Amino acid sequence: MGKPDRYHHGDLRETLMSAALVAIARDGAAAVSLRQLARDAGVSHGAPAHHFGDRAGLFTALAVRGLDMFCAALSDAAEKAAAAGQARLPASGKAYVLFAAAHPALFEVMFRPDLLDRDDADLKAARGRAAALLRGFVAESRPVRADPESDVGLEALRAWTHAHGLATLWLAGNLPPAMAPDGLEALVDRLFGTGDNGGCDSDDGRGAA
Amino acid sequence: MGKPDRYHHGDLRETLMSAALVAIARDGAAAVSLRQLARDAGVSHGAPAHHFGDRAGLFTALAVRGLDMFCAALSDAAEKAAAAGQARLPASGKAYVLFAAAHPALFEVMFRPDLLDRDDADLKAARGRAAALLRGFVAESRPVRADPESDVGLEALRAWTHAHGLATLWLAGNLPPAMAPDGLEALVDRLFGTGDNGGCDSDDGRGAA
DNA sequence: CTCTGAACTAGACACTGACAAGATAGCAGC
DNA sequence: GCTGCTATCTTGTCAGTGTCTAGTTCAGAG
Numbered sequence: 001m002g003k004p005d006r007y008h009h010g011d012l013r014e015t016l017m018s019a020a021l022v023a024i025a026r027d028g029a030a031a032v033s034l035r036q037l038a039r040d041a042g043v044s045h046g047a048p049a050h051h052f053g054d055r056a057g058l059f060t061a062l063a064v065r066g067l068d069m070f071c072a073a074l075s076d077a078a079e080k081a082a083a084a085g086q087a088r089l090p091a092s093g094k095a096y097v098l099f100a101a102a103h104p105a106l107f108e109v110m111f112r113p114d115l116l117d118r119d120d121a122d123l124k125a126a127r128g129r130a131a132a133l134l135r136g137f138v139a140e141s142r143p144v145r146a147d148p149e150s151d152v153g154l155e156a157l158r159a160w161t162h163a164h165g166l167a168t169l170w171l172a173g174n175l176p177p178a179m180a181p182d183g184l185e186a187l188v189d190r191l192f193g194t195g196d197n198g199g200c201d202s203d204d205g206r207g208a209a
Numbered sequence: 210m211g212k213p214d215r216y217h218h219g220d221l222r223e224t225l226m227s228a229a230l231v232a233i234a235r236d237g238a239a240a241v242s243l244r245q246l247a248r249d250a251g252v253s254h255g256a257p258a259h260h261f262g263d264r265a266g267l268f269t270a271l272a273v274r275g276l277d278m279f280c281a282a283l284s285d286a287a288e289k290a291a292a293a294g295q296a297r298l299p300a301s302g303k304a305y306v307l308f309a310a311a312h313p314a315l316f317e318v319m320f321r322p323d324l325l326d327r328d329d330a331d332l333k334a335a336r337g338r339a340a341a342l343l344r345g346f347v348a349e350s351r352p353v354r355a356d357p358e359s360d361v362g363l364e365a366l367r368a369w370t371h372a373h374g375l376a377t378l379w380l381a382g383n384l385p386p387a388m389a390p391d392g393l394e395a396l397v398d399r400l401f402g403t404g405d406n407g408g409c410d411s412d413d414g415r416g417a418a
Numbered sequence: 419c420t421c422t423g424a425a426c427t428a429g430a431c432a433c434t435g436a437c438a439a440g441a442t443a444g445c446a447g448c
Numbered sequence: 449g450c451t452g453c454t455a456t457c458t459t460g461t462c463a464g465t466g467t468c469t470a471g472t473t474c475a476g477a478g
Contacts, residue, residue: 008457009457028323033433034435035434044457045434046438046458046459047456047458055435114237115239154399157375157384157396157400158400160374161370161371161372161375162370162371163370163374164374165370165371165372165373165375168320168373169320169370169373172320173322176340191366217473217475218425221426242464242465242466243466244466245464253428254466255427258466259425259426263466
């Protein structure tokens, strides 16, 4: 909005992306309209098409960015935990959920393939990086008595589904507030055992069945 | 489609709901159009409004039905397991995921509050029934050495997020196919320990951290 | 028979995403 | 200076959508 009356906006792509994030976080992705974004940016209704092609193109660009930030957040949390002598896996699980809470719009877009351009090369690459990262944490965090390799995938999936389910339910507002009386982070610490005791959960995880 | 040229359709509400389910399962909820549903039903574009008010009304009606079927499926699975001397909780977790896979459209609508009429009384009631059911399974499945009551909520949440995350990732197609080479049910059995050994998982759940 | 209310039609409105054709700006090479 | 070139943005148009309103049809109760 520095020089409002220029023909060339100068930073339209970035402006549209951040405005879209705000709109998604407020009303959900379905309520986002390219035309409204263009109006807010002081630009004609056809301008967004040049940068993103179509609606899916915009969401795909957001998803790629989100996945990269997501990877960075998880790596960061894992390395910090490792530096403190704690396990990477629970720390990254906590980071997973907190990222979703901190960037709900990005998270929503990242995991809603119906909004995305499935064949986009950047998206596929970003997805691959994220998957490799998750799997890496699990492989490193395995105790020495490792079972066959397939089990690593299983444990990665367990951690992934656990964190993803919590993030999803939280974001959609489907968790009864009574379940998190002292906020999401405290709840995550209780669930993942990532409290100040340093990430080694004290109970047996899922209990006897 | 029995008497196609009557002024009164006779069963429009039901026709629209099942057509909507098919459309959601095929193209996602965002792609469903009231006008297209009306066309398919051989009815004018304004007719759906009479039964559902607006778009959110249709999705809300579907969500209520979905929640009821969901409760029935979980109860059924839990009771069958109990009758076989097995624990209710893992059986209901398995039923949770399999319900999502069997009724993807209902599941999607159930957990997408942006599509729904949040204040709908029927919806609130159905949600309450589902939540109570889940909590009940966990409370019953606790070992005798029960901790304070709050822990029941925590363990319910653990089970819930786990099943929900798996269902969500599976439905959205975000799971690498390699992770479920032999189908979803086999994967669930491995994750939840609900194989033919009868629901008592043999390992320690989440491993040492 | 009339009356009533539920079910449905038909028209209009504002809005959307997508497309195509043209206008503008900034920049390299001359 | 000038000329083209390309990315950027405008303008106009189209089919499609949800929602609103007023009118029409029908079934059944009195």
